[in-house]
Amino acid sequence: MQIRCSYYLCLLIMFFSLISGCATPSPRVSSSLEASDANAKVTLGFTAVIAKEGDTLYSLAGQYLKDPNMEWLIADFNGISSVTPGMEIIIPLKPYESGGLTYGGYQTVPVLSYHNFSIDKTDKMTVSKASFEDQMQLLKERGYRVLSLDQLFDFFDFKKQIPSKSVVITIDDGWKSAYEIAFPVLKKYGYPVSLFIYTDLINSTRKAMTWEQVRELADNGIDIQCHTITHRDLAVAQDKESFKDYFDAVEKEIVQSSNIIKKNTDRDCRYLAYPFGNSNNMVAAILKRNGFRGAFTVRRGSNPFFINNYRVNRSMIYGEYDLKKFEEALTVFDDGAIK
Amino acid sequence: MKGLFANMPGVLSLAAFSLILFGTGCASVTKLNAIFQEDDRFKELVSRQAEKAAEYEKKGDLRKALQSWEVVDDLKPDDGNVLSQIIYLKNQINKTASDHYKKGVAHYQNNSMKAALREFLLALSLSPDHKEALYYVKYRMTGDELIVYEVKKGDTVKGIAKKVFNDTSNDFLIAYFNDLNKEARLTPGMTIVLPSPEVIQVAPEITPSGEEPAEYINVKQEIRKARDYFGAKKYQQSATTAEKILEYDPVNKEAMNLKNASYYKIGGMLRNEKNYAEALAVFNNVDPDYKDVRQITDYLNNNSKHKSRAAEHYISGVNFYVNQDLDKAIKEWEITLTLDPNYPNAKKDIENARSFLDKLNKIK
Structure with a gap:
């Protein structure tokens, strides 16, 4: 009996101890961070920092967001591009703007589309090496961040915030010039790129890539995606083709090209670039049914998050473009639909 | 410590230990809070954020105002005024977002898509977690290619094909999109997905007016045009049209053939007129393996050298x-x-x- 009383007494004491503990508002503070940096005030959603000598956006992102490459989150929130000692900086500890949507407008992401490259010759579909270098350099100088397709579609699906100046680079077809001229440049800048290949082109002429080259690119982190087997216009039935024949042909162009890429590179296709940029509801439905996450047209314009995932705009970059014309394709904000 | 508890019964030892533990815990919490209260290095930052919050609210940008107040709250906890501002703004945001959403639905039902989109975006800009607004913006308004159909009593795959696509032979679509056999028995109440009826309209989408036209050309149509020019002996037009196609589709065999044939004809005419230099320039546009082009250009090249x-x-x-x-x-x-x-x-x-x-x- 005495033991039982002592037991209840003990529980009572523990209960009041807990109550008294909870009565004091719980501090929204990470004591380890507080201890580690006297110039920082860490709370639940934000950290306030007075920048010290030697601090950069990258070092702050590494320290507080555990990823130096998240430096854009700090830059965008504070509207700054660099850090100076003594600067008061608020570090958002989590994304704060899904879909880049604000009261005044919304973020848009340009998707650039290239085809062929050349050392010096240019035509509409062929960009010279020098122009391509200049364009990639401009992206770097102006602070654009190049996204992968997965990052782009996380943005479209309202799942993740992305840097306010984001852009995507794609190359169509599978010409050897992309392997020989474009990829060394992209590698130099560390930009991710997606290559949409139509499988009949590979190994078909001297000017086309070989499967060995495609594999090499895939092994080096280049994203290989579908552009059908034969590059036929998926939106138009051919002469004397019944609806059923047309449906089967389109399904084959999509599914088999994906299988061929899987067989040759051991990678799954999740995105498709429509040959000639043309599509219709049937093609989009087949893509959806076969697990494709999205597809690209060549309708010029940047993309807000609310674009149809199977009708994503791409802006073709032509050989005759100068840097001014190139920059016109890089729209990253719009307010047209919200005005 | 061990000596202190040595003569106590076990439960009492535990209770006393708890007291000490929680006691010291509270002390450390109080101490940290005190550091926060005394720390005025962020005072200016806090007051600037509060000013910003007021400015945003004045402009109607309630979400940014809330965000600024949340920064203030995180830096200066336990401030009753800040908390009440936050609560007030959250209520305002929920109410305004809900109003925008309702207006959006009304516009959508009236087929005023532009106005509906605006309202849904405004709702989402205030309240990013507004799932219904997101659903409208992302799926309903962009056109969903697959629709959900609930099987009714007496429905068959062919019957649904007739009902939805007005054509029983399109039963293969229902089978394909649902992994079904065309003869499969459907149970009332089960749901299947169907491609929307527009699926069977296979014409390419037309760029809406006011927007820049699609960059690509209609290859099929252009091929037909090039073929007609060739038939009418308008070889220059035929060659130009074929070249235009090849710019977009560099391996299009028919365009390649039309280009070769057209330039071959033009080159032949110039050669007959003994205009060898121009003939050579034209034959240089033809694939060297086309007909006897290699011989002709060799001859004309020699001729030119001569x-x-x-x-x-x-x-x-x-x-x-x-x-x-x-x-x-x-x-x-x-x-x-x-x-x-x-x-x-x-x-x-x-x-x-x-x-x-x-x-x-x-x-x-």
Whole structure:
């Protein structure tokens, strides 16, 4: 009996101890961070920092967001591009703007589309090496961040915030010039790129890539995606083709090209670039049914998050473009639909 | 510590230990809070954020205002005013977002898509977690290619195909999109997905007016055009149209063939007119493996080289003539005529030189 009383007494004491503990508002503070940096005030959603000598956006992102490459989150929130000692900086500890949507407008992401490259010759579909270098350099100088397709579609699906100046680079077809001229440049800048290949082109002429080259690119982190087997216009039935024949042909162009890429590179296709940029509801439905996450047209314009995932705009970059014309394709904000 | 609890019963020891533990815990919490209260290095930042919050609220940007208040709250906890501002703004945001959403639905039902989109975006800009607004913006308004259909009593795959697509032969679509056999028995109440009826309208989408047209051309239509030009012997137009197609589709065999055939015809006509230089330029646009193009261009290339050498010999002849070395001049012009039988003036110059030589010989 005495033991039982002592037991209840003990529980009572523990209960009041807990109550008294909870009565004091719980501090929204990470004591380890507080201890580690006297110039920082860490709370639940934000950290306030007075920048010290030697601090950069990258070092702050590494320290507080555990990823130096998240430096854009700090830059965008504070509207700054660099850090100076003594600067008061608020570090958002989590994304704060899904879909880049604000009261005044919304973020848009340009998707650039290239085809062929050349050392010096240019035509509409062929960009010279020098122009391509200049364009990639401009992206770097102006602070654009190049996204992968997965990052782009996380943005479209309202799942993740992305840097306010984001852009995507794609190359169509599978010409050897992309392997020989474009990829060394992209590698130099560390930009991710997606290559949409139509499988009949590979190994078909001297000017086309070989499967060995495609594999090499895939092994080096280049994203290989579908552009059908034969590059036929998926939106138009051919002469004397019944609806059923047309449906089967389109399904084959999509599914088999994906299988061929899987067989040759051991990678799954999740995105498709429509040959000639043309599509219709049937093609989009087949893509959806076969697990494709999205597809690209060549309708010029940047993309807000609310674009149809199977009708994503791409802006073709032509050989005759100068840097001014190139920059016109890089729209990253719009307010047209919200005005 | 061990000695202190040594003479106590176990439960009491535990209770006393708890007291000490929680006691020290509270002390450390209080101490940290005190540090926060005393720390005024962020005071200016806090007041600037509070000013920003007021500005945003004035502009109607309630979410940014809330965000600024949340920064203030995180930096300056336990401030009752800040908390009440946050609560007030959250309520305002929920109410305003809900109003925008309702307006959006009304516009959507009235088929005013532009106005509906605006309202849904405003709702989402205030309240990013507004799932219904997101669903409208992302799926309903962009056109969903697959729709959900609930099977009714008596429905068959063929029957649904007739009902939805007005054509029983499109039953394969239902089978395909649902992994079903066309003869499968459907149970009432089960849901299947169907491609929307527009699926069977297979024409390409047309770029909405006001937007820049799609960059690509209609290849099929252009091929037909090129073929018609060729049939009408308008070879230049046929070649230009085929080249335009090849810019977009560099391996299009029919365009390639039309381009070769057209330039071949033009080159042949120029050659017949003995306009060899232009003929050569035109034949250079044709695939060397097309018909006898390699032979023709070889011949024309040689011809062109001959012409250039003929010109050199002709000028050399003129120099000899001027220096009154008529024999050498005649020899040079004869070579000129061997290389280019039609070389202008060469024949006449030889005749003149010979007649002059005859006269000279007679005088001698």
